[in-house]
Amino acid sequence: MTLVLNEDQLMLQGAARNFCQKHTPISQLRKLRDNKDETGFDRGVWKQMAELGWTGMSLPEAYGGFEFGHAGLGLVLQETGKTLTCSPLISTVLISANLINELGNEDVKQTLLPKVVAGELLLSLALDERVVHQPRNTASTAAAEGDDYILNGEKTFVLDGHVADKLLFVARTEGQVGDETGLSIFIVDSDAEGVSINRTWMVDSRNAANVSLHDVRVSRDRLLGSAGDAFAALDRVLDIARIGLAAEMLGSCEETFARIVEYLNQRQQFGVLIGSFQGLQHRAAVMYSELELCKSLVIAALNALDDDEKSPLDRALLASAAKAKLCEVAELVSNEGVQMHGGIGMTDEFDIGFFLKRARVAQQFLGDAAFHRDRYATLSGF
Amino acid sequence: MSNLQKFRESTRKWLDENCPPSMRTTMVADEIVWGGRNAEFKNPESKIWLQRMAEKGWTCPTWPAEYGGGGLSKDEAMVLQQELQRINARPALTSFGISMLGPVLLEYGTHEQKLEHIPKIVRGEIRWCQGYSEPGAGSDLASLATKAELQGDHYIINGSKVWTSYADKADWIFCLVRTDFEVPKHSGISFILFDMASEGVSTKPIQLISGASPFCETFFDDVKVPASNLVGQLNDGWTIAKRLLQHERTMISGFGLSSGQADRGGVTSVLDSLEGAAKHYRGDADRLSDPALRDDIARFKIDSAAFAFTSQRSMEETKKGGPNATSSMLKYYGCELNKRRYELLLRCLGSQSLGWEGDGFSEKELQVTREWLRSKANSIEGGTLEVQLNIIAKRVLGLPDLLSLSKK
Numbered sequence: 001m002t003l004v005l006n007e008d009q010l011m012l013q014g015a016a017r018n019f020c021q022k023h024t025p026i027s028q029l030r031k032l033r034d035n036k037d038e039t040g041f042d043r044g045v046w047k048q049m050a051e052l053g054w055t056g057m058s059l060p061e062a063y064g065g066f067e068f069g070h071a072g073l074g075l076v077l078q079e080t081g082k083t084l085t086c087s088p089l090i091s092t093v094l095i096s097a098n099l100i101n102e103l104g105n106e107d108v109k110q111t112l113l114p115k116v117v118a119g120e121l122l123l124s125l126a127l128d129e130r131v132v133h134q135p136r137n138t139a140s141t142a143a144a145e146g147d148d149y150i151l152n153g154e155k156t157f158v159l160d161g162h163v164a165d166k167l168l169f170v171a172r173t174e175g176q177v178g179d180e181t182g183l184s185i186f187i188v189d190s191d192a193e194g195v196s197i198n199r200t201w202m203v204d205s206r207n208a209a210n211v212s213l214h215d216v217r218v219s220r221d222r223l224l225g226s227a228g229d230a231f232a233a234l235d236r237v238l239d240i241a242r243i244g245l246a247a248e249m250l251g252s253c254e255e256t257f258a259r260i261v262e263y264l265n266q267r268q269q270f271g272v273l274i275g276s277f278q279g280l281q282h283r284a285a286v287m288y289s290e291l292e293l294c295k296s297l298v299i300a301a302l303n304a305l306d307d308d309e310k311s312p313l314d315r316a317l318l319a320s321a322a323k324a325k326l327c328e329v330a331e332l333v334s335n336e337g338v339q340m341h342g343g344i345g346m347t348d349e350f351d352i353g354f355f356l357k358r359a360r361v362a363q364q365f366l367g368d369a370a371f372h373r374d375r376y377a378t379l380s381g382f
Numbered sequence: 383m384s385n386l387q388k389f390r391e392s393t394r395k396w397l398d399e400n401c402p403p404s405m406r407t408t409m410v411a412d413e414i415v416w417g418g419r420n421a422e423f424k425n426p427e428s429k430i431w432l433q434r435m436a437e438k439g440w441t442c443p444t445w446p447a448e449y450g451g452g453g454l455s456k457d458e459a460m461v462l463q464q465e466l467q468r469i470n471a472r473p474a475l476t477s478f479g480i481s482m483l484g485p486v487l488l489e490y491g492t493h494e495q496k497l498e499h500i501p502k503i504v505r506g507e508i509r510w511c512q513g514y515s516e517p518g519a520g521s522d523l524a525s526l527a528t529k530a531e532l533q534g535d536h537y538i539i540n541g542s543k544v545w546t547s548y549a550d551k552a553d554w555i556f557c558l559v560r561t562d563f564e565v566p567k568h569s570g571i572s573f574i575l576f577d578m579a580s581e582g583v584s585t586k587p588i589q590l591i592s593g594a595s596p597f598c599e600t601f602f603d604d605v606k607v608p609a610s611n612l613v614g615q616l617n618d619g620w621t622i623a624k625r626l627l628q629h630e631r632t633m634i635s636g637f638g639l640s641s642g643q644a645d646r647g648g649v650t651s652v653l654d655s656l657e658g659a660a661k662h663y664r665g666d667a668d669r670l671s672d673p674a675l676r677d678d679i680a681r682f683k684i685d686s687a688a689f690a691f692t693s694q695r696s697m698e699e700t701k702k703g704g705p706n707a708t709s710s711m712l713k714y715y716g717c718e719l720n721k722r723r724y725e726l727l728l729r730c731l732g733s734q735s736l737g738w739e740g741d742g743f744s745e746k747e748l749q750v751t752r753e754w755l756r757s758k759a760n761s762i763e764g765g766t767l768e769v770q771l772n773i774i775a776k777r778v779l780g781l782p783d784l785l786s787l788s789k790k
Contacts, residue, residue, distance in 0.1 A: 004695065276782040276784035282772075282775070284779055285779065293685065293688040293689060297691055300691045320684075377676050382660070
């Protein structure tokens with residue numbers, strides 16, 4: 001399969017770039033942060049994104065989607081990474097809608113997905129419980145009681161949890177912490193009795209929450225898929241999300257690097273442009289090379305999601321490869337972003353710090369480099 | 383059925399009938415066919431394989447049929463490559479004529495020069511070597527001092543080259559010589575071809591840290607070369623020299639590609655994959671017991687896969703233009719990968735990777751030691767890694783050139 005974008009993809013990329021530069025420049029994120037905005041993103045812009053079709057990009061036409069593939073959404077996310085766009089694209093579309101599409105029955109899909117596409121329904125996956133991502137370590141419980149389930153558990157790092165209308169709550173219907181079997185996913189209304197949501201103010205000024213469920217009663221039809229065997233489907237969707245996130249991280253790295261090169265070509269010291277110093281040139285050239293590898297890996301991984309001939313194992317290997325690599329390179333490039341700008345890079349007034357902050361949050365979300373190298377090794381049989 | 387599909391079918395059929403059985407096994411170092419007047423065929427089937435491939439021009443698939451090449455389109459060549467890979471076919475011919483000289487001769491040579499040299503490269507009849515580096519001109523290649531003086535219809539060449547790969551086995555040399563000492567250094571260089579059997583040419587192998595002697599010192603003492611052997615314009619050799627280096631870097635970056643091949647799921651004998659080697663020598667069953675080694679192998683394999691995708695993407699993007707400045711990036715990264723792989727292999731094998739000779743070590747283990755040492759040259763030959771990073775900084779990123787002041 002080719003690793004070069006086709007005409008349609010190039011057009012989509014161009015349109016997304018224009019939109020983000022116009023409607024979600026970094027100044028918008030700065031404003032949301034400074035105002036301690038209650039929603040944490042711009043609902044008007046979200047509506048426009050829905051009108052552009054971004055909310056239905058990867059979903060089937062049967063549920064109002066546009067079937068432009070996961071690669072399409074990935075290209076959009078790459079552009080949103082360049083401007084550090086704050087929106088529910090990741091929580092609602094990339095993760096939750098894909099999860100419902102993967103696991104839900106016809107009824108659930110017909111009810112929920114068209115609302116996502118219309119930009120009217122916000123969803124969030126409540127998965128992580130500890131300070132590091134490890135889905136099989138889920139300890140939250142779901143106990144069957146008559147026709148209902150009783151849910152209990154503490155969740156953290158729940159993206160857009162403070163504004164989500166519904167939560168996709170991962171809990172254990174059987175088995176022990178560490179088991180892959182026994183995991184189930186429930187659709188829980190955010191305002192249900194026993195649900196408490198506390199917004200957490202993250203360093204990247206994006207939105208997350210701690211969510212706690214205490215004896216929350218839901219009916220059986222709120223179970224997404226069947227009881228106890230959600231892990232495989234969850235993992236498949238997490239791989240889609242990891243690759244999409246890697247695409248966003250790539251965009252952020254590209255923009256950081258472009259700003260570095262621009263600064264090297266503009267800042268003078270000792271009577272010459274600092275970009276003429278070999279010590280800086282070589283570090284820039286190394287970053288360029290690493291970014292070229294990142295680009296290839298992200299395109300290959302996105303394409304694999306839309307390629308029917310690829311197995312879940314192929315995709316899992318590419319997802320972990322892409323996330324691991326992007327985590328490493330995001331750390332390198334975001335650090336160099338500050339260092340190569342010198343003193344001004346340390347100031348809040350200058351934008352480069354926003355890229356550093358976003359990089360670390362993205363690195364930890366859905367598994368850091370070590371998590372994914374470990375997974376890659378396990379999947380490869382060593 | 384599309385034409386490409388038809389081509390694939392006929393190619394598959396032809397390979398099925400013409401590729402000898404032993405040519406469908408992984409290449410071993412001492413059976414590589416380099417061609418030349420004194421060509422050696424340790425495996426007799428490799429001679430048959432070369433003849434059959436050369437007859438179709440498929441040793442150089444995209445070169446014009448007019449000069450003996452395959453005349454294939456890029457797409458057809460890709461299909462041929464895929465079909466060769468499918469049966470694990472060995473390269474019929476490996477040579478600097480194919481990877482370096484041929485492409486620039488086709489771009490800059492006269493019709494007569496092409497007619498004289500290209501068919502012999504395709505058929506593996508002449509083995510070429512590269513006269514570039516000199517004792518005083520390494521990374522600063524353009525300061526080379528080997529002198530060519532015009533006397534009537536001949537040039538008289540005096541000087542010496544160093545790191546000339548296989549000069550002692552080569553039939554002809556493509557050589558950079560200074561034809562004008564009065565102008566800035568880049569403007570007085572010419573690109574010339576001559577027979578290594580000419581009077582006044584001598585070579586002396588250099589023993590390397592690996593114990594092998596693939597490189598030579600090469601001396602020219604009043605060597606007489608016909609003026610018609612000059613390629614391109616007089617004093618414009620630097621243009622051709624740089625172009626050839628791009629081809630050389632693409633070739634060397636291929637080392638990184640092939641070195642990680644097994645680690646991307648190709649062959650899986652004990653020494654062909656890092657995890658296979660680690661399991662065998664350390665007695666691990668499924669999961670490697672050394673977590674640091676396991677993590678480093680995973681990182682290597684991910685980078686190796688990303689590099690393979692990058693080479694593929696670069697090839698697709700440069701389908702029309704041939705190699706460009708990204709060849710420096712591929713060269714830099716591919717060589718670092720290959721070096722990393724050997725360092726990891728040493729860790730996998732432990733002390734069994736550190737033998738020099740004798741019965742205490744298997745032939746394969748001794749080979750690992752030697753190849754590890756050999757790999758250190760990867761980031762020196764064809765332009766050091768520092769030179770590649772300089773090129774990326776200036777040509778790709780457009781950063782200012784502090785050195786340009788001293789170029790005069």
